[in-house]
Structures are given as structure tokens and as C-alpha cells.
Amino acid sequence: MPDETILQLWVDGSRRETGSGASVYSVEPTIKVSKPLEIWPTALQAELVAISLAAEEISNKISNKKIIIYCDCKQALLSLGRYRCSSSLLEDCHNNLCEAAASNEITICWTKGHSGNKLYDMEDNLARKSAGEPPRSPEPFIAPTIRSLIELRKEETRKQFLTYWDRTPGCREAKEALMYPDPKRTDLFMRLSRKNLRLVIGLIISHWHLQKHLLNMGISNTDICRGCGEEEESAEHILCDCVALQTLRLSIFGDIQIRMSGIRAAQPGQI
Numbered sequence: 071m072p073d074e075t076i077l078q079l080w081v082d083g084s085r086r087e088t089g090s091g092a093s094v095y096s097v098e099p100t101i102k103v104s105k106p107l108e109i110w111p112t113a114l115q116a117e118l119v120a121i122s123l124a125a126e127e128i129s130n131k132i133s134n135k136k137i138i139i140y141c142d143c144k145q146a147l148l149s150l151g152r153y154r155c156s157s158s159l160l161e162d163c164h165n166n167l168c169e170a171a172a173s174n175e176i177t178i179c180w181t182k183g184h185s186g187n188k189l190y191d192m193e194d195n196l197a198r199k200s201a202g203e204p205p206r207s208p209e210p211f212i213a214p215t216i217r218s219l220i221e222l223r224k225e226e227t228r229k230q231f232l233t234y235w236d237r238t239p240g241c242r243e244a245k246e247a248l249m250y251p252d253p254k255r256t257d258l259f260m261r262l263s264r265k266n267l268r269l270v271i272g273l274i275i276s277h278w279h280l281q282k283h284l285l286n287m288g289i290s291n292t293d294i295c296r297g298c299g300e301e302e303e304s305a306e307h308i309l310c311d312c313v314a315l316q317t318l319r320l321s322i323f324g325d326i327q328i329r330m331s332g333i334r335a336a337q338p339g340q341i
């Protein structure tokens with residue numbers, strides 16, 4: 071029969087851009103274990119590693135006790151409760167818990183994360199810290215999921231594209247108007263009608279029926295603005311400071327002049 075003293079262990083897995091980490095924390099007995107993981111594990115996998123670590127600590131140091139393991143990841147608890155193990159990590163975690171439970175009475179409880187509990191915060195800090203540390207043994211510890219690989223590939227492709235975007239000369243107007251490609255902003259553009267999308271994209275990349283562009287194409291013999299008759303009729307001039315369009319600009323953007331940074335922040339429909 072276990073004695074009536076209830077020991078409390080806190081487990082947490084953390085995932086950051088630099089990597090993942092898992093940790094176990096307990097005041098009595100003193101347990102402060104963290105394990106840096108590589109970039110592959112998902113948050114769920116890091117949580118399962120943390121529970122597995124807790125089970126190993128219990129097996130090594132504790133016997134004949136009632137123990138509560140607190141975890142803030144419902145998905146991890148649901149996974150452990152399933153009849154079938156869908157991964158070797160889950161199976162290992164389950165086996166480690168069974169081993170620890172052979173000489174202890176173990177309960178795993180869900181606890182709300184970031185709710186002001188000091189013990190949880192200690193644990194959370196430990197997990198975050200370990201997530202920023204380099205792994206201490208050869209990688210990978212955990213087989214990456216297909217989803218992780220897809221996300222990693224997407225991120226690599228995005229980085230390559232941004233490098234290409236930065237290093238490619240020209241496209242000054244488009245770069246000023248868009249800064250960097252943004253999927254959310256792309257989605258907003260795609261909601262425009264075909265006619266308006268053509269107009270907005272034409273203005274952003276300066277390939278529209280503007281005198282500057284027409285002169286470059288050899289279609290016009292001047293690049294002077296047809297609105298104000300004073301400056302070069304470029305996309306930036308039309309969008310930002312042509313005096314002939316001050317009233318329209320005031321009604322749309324709330325100012326008679328704007329900068330290209332204002333165009334970057336504007337809704338595509340406003341442009």
C-alpha cells in the first residue's frame with residue numbers, strides 16, 4: 071500500500087523556432103530535469119517526452135508513493151488514453167508509465183497553463199530554457215512527423231524566396247509597396263474582382279497606363295503627369311502625392327498625401 075503523502079510532479083514540453091525541449095519539475099522530492107530536443111518534435115511530442123522523463127525519474131527515485139503528474143497538454147493525455155499506440159514515442163511513454171506505476175500509484179492530471187501557478191511557471195521556464203539549448207546527443211531523438219517535414223520544407227522555401235527577393239535587382243516600386251510577400255495580404259488581394267486586381271497589381275509594379283511606363287514603352291513622348299502637369303507620372307506619384315488626386319486620397323486614406331508605407335498598410339480595395 072502506498073503511503074498517503076501525495077507527491078506532485080510538473081511536466082512540460084516547449085516548442086520554439088530554435089528547437090524543442092521537455093522538462094520535469096518537483097519540489098519534494100527535488101527533481102529538476104530538462105532535455106533539449108532538436109527542431110523536429112511537435113509540441114505534442116515534446117509533451118510526451120516530458121511525461122516519459124517524469125516516469126523515468128519516478129522509476130529511478132520513488133517507490134510506494136501516491137504521485138500526481140500535472141501536464142497542461144490535453145492532447146497528450148488523450149493520446150495516452152487511447153487503446154492503440156500510434157507511435158513508438160507514445161508506446162515508450164506508456165511503457166515508462168507502466169514501469170513507474172508498478173511500484174507507485176500514479177495519476178496524470180491536466181492543469182491549465184499560465185494560470186499564475188508558481189510551480190507551473192517554474193516548470194514552464196525550465197522547458198523553455200531547454201528548448202533553446204542544443205541537443206546533448208545525436209539527432210534525431212524522435213522521428214519527425216510528415217507534417218513537421220512539410221512545415222520545415224515550406225519554411226526553407228520561404229527563406230530561399232526571400233533571399234532571392236532581396237538579391238534580385240529592380241522591381242523597386244513593387245518592393246516598396248509590398249516590402250515582403252505576405253500570404254495573408256495575398257489572400258486579401260485575391261478577394262478583389264479580376265478588373266480591380268489587374269489595376270492594383272499594375273499600379274504596384276508600375277506596369278500600368280502611366281506616362282512614365284508609356285514613355286519607357288515608346289508609346290508616349292512625355293512622362294509628365296496628366297493630372298497636375300508638374301511631375302513624372304509614376305505609380306508612386308499617383309498613389310502618394312499627385313495634387314490632382316488630393317481630394318480622392320483624403321476621402322480614402324484620410325490625408326491628402328501618403329507615403330509608400332501607407333500603401334503597404336492599406337487594404338487592397340483602397341489602392
Ligand SMILES: [Zn+2]
Pocket residue numbers: 295296297298299300301307311312313314
Ligand atoms: Zn500629378
